[in-house]
Amino acid sequence: MKRRRAFSGIQPTGNLHIGNYLGAIRQWVALQVEFESIFCVVDLHAITVPQDPRVLKGKIRETAGILFASGIDPKTVFVQSHICAHAELAWILNCNIPMGWLNRMTQFKEKSQRQRERVMAGLFDYPALMAADILLYETDIVPVGEDQKQHVELARDVAQVFNATYGLTFKIPEPLIPEAGARIMGLDDPGKKMSKSEDRPGHAIYLLDPPDAIRAKIMHATTDSLRDVRFEESRPGIYNLLVIYEAFSGLSRPDIEARFEGRGYADFKRELAEVVIAGLNPLQSRYQEVTADPAFLDSQLAEGGNRVRPLAEKALRLAKERMGLG
Ligand code: AMP
Numbered sequence: 001m002k003r004r005r006a007f008s009g010i011q012p013t014g015n016l017h018i019g020n021y022l023g024a025i026r027q028w029v030a031l032q033v034e035f036e037s038i039f040c041v042v043d044l045h046a047i048t049v050p051q052d053p054r055v056l057k058g059k060i061r062e063t064a065g066i067l068f069a070s071g072i073d074p075k076t077v078f079v080q081s082h083i084c085a086h087a088e089l090a091w092i093l094n095c096n097i098p099m100g101w102l103n104r105m106t107q108f109k110e111k112s113q114r115q116r117e118r119v120m121a122g123l124f125d126y127p128a129l130m131a132a133d134i135l136l137y138e139t140d141i142v143p144v145g146e147d148q149k150q151h152v153e154l155a156r157d158v159a160q161v162f163n164a165t166y167g168l169t170f171k172i173p174e175p176l177i178p179e180a181g182a183r184i185m186g187l188d189d190p191g192k193k194m195s196k197s198e199d200r201p202g203h204a205i206y207l208l209d210p211p212d213a214i215r216a217k218i219m220h221a222t223t224d225s226l227r228d229v230r231f232e233e234s235r236p237g238i239y240n241l242l243v244i245y246e247a248f249s250g251l252s253r254p255d256i257e258a259r260f261e262g263r264g265y266a267d268f269k270r271e272l273a274e275v276v277i278a279g280l281n282p283l284q285s286r287y288q289e290v291t292a293d294p295a296f297l298d299s300q301l302a303e304g305g306n307r308v309r310p311l312a313e314k315a316l317r318l319a320k321e322r323m324g325l326g
């Protein structure tokens with residue numbers, strides 16, 4: 001029986017952090033068992049905001065290296081700009097997406113506020129490209145965080161309208177949102193999601209952070225003036241640290257609370273740092289291995305692209321045919 005297909009994308013910008021790992025990458029690794037998976041490093045999405053060309057090239061490889069090191073099968077990873085069909089289908093979908101749909105996208109509203117001086121057309125159109133990514137591969141499910149659900153719904157909507165107008169062309173994808181609890185908050189501000197776009201030094205634990213940096217960040221993490229180590233959502237700082245402990249240790253909440261009974265925050269933080277360091281250690285050493293030979297990494301990405309290109313080209317050909325192009 002044919003396995004159902006999962007497709008997801010990750011932007012090669014900023015530094016990947018433990019929120020990305022626990023909320024996305026770790027889920028993807030597990031999904032590979034059940035689903036035939038395809039993962040895309042979405043460099044065309046990255047350029048919807050200004051990027052330094054030299055940094056971007058390096059980040060594409062770093063992102064792929066982190067995926068490989070996390071246990072994603074390198075055969076299933078490719079770079080978006082290696083496959084022309086993404087940009088081409090995005091244009092076609094553009095001509096089938098009403099402006100009103102794009103106007104409702106909350107991520108555009110947030111990102112355009114941050115970029116106030118120069119908001120490019122590509123940022124507004126970001127969801128059309130994301131819909132193209134998904135629809136090129138007969139995708140069944142799209143594992144993403146809650147923040148991307150609206151974009152996946154737009155992809156469904158445009159596929160449905162296209163099919164109704166021009167005849168059956170695209171499979172209708174479903175978003176797959178991980179269970180709650182995978183949302184990791186900023187260490188310096190537990191009221192806000194840990195984010196790649198914040199650059200304050202104590203905000204995030206990056207996946208490639210050395211042990212001493214992890215220790216320092218955790219010891220400085222914002223908590224409160226109480227002292228008992230308990231899972232209480234009304235105390236967001238310590239709650240977030242406990243969620244991180246839970247995710248990396250695999251222990252249950254009652255076991256964790258029992259373990260730290262009568263011990264203060266400093267003790268807990270010291271132990272948390274060691275749990276995170278140990279949890280990231282396999283990924284970090286694998287990362288060194290998989291990126292040791294840059295030419296080999298590049299050849300893996302080229303092969304990943306070659307493997308999926310026929311699927312993308314077939315879907316694009318059908319869409320063009322249906323619309324009477326060419
Ligand atoms: P981004 O960093 O926004 O490009 O997100 C990449 C993936 O990681 C998406 O699936 C997000 O939902 C997920 N993600 C990002 N930040 C967090 C976080 N703080 N906690 C959990 N998941 C996250």
Ligand code: TRP
Nearest residue numbers: 007008009010011042130133134
């Ligand atoms: N927009 C997604 C994010 O920022 C990344 C992405 C691009 C994506 N294309 C995709 C995710 C297709 C899933 C499917 O996280």
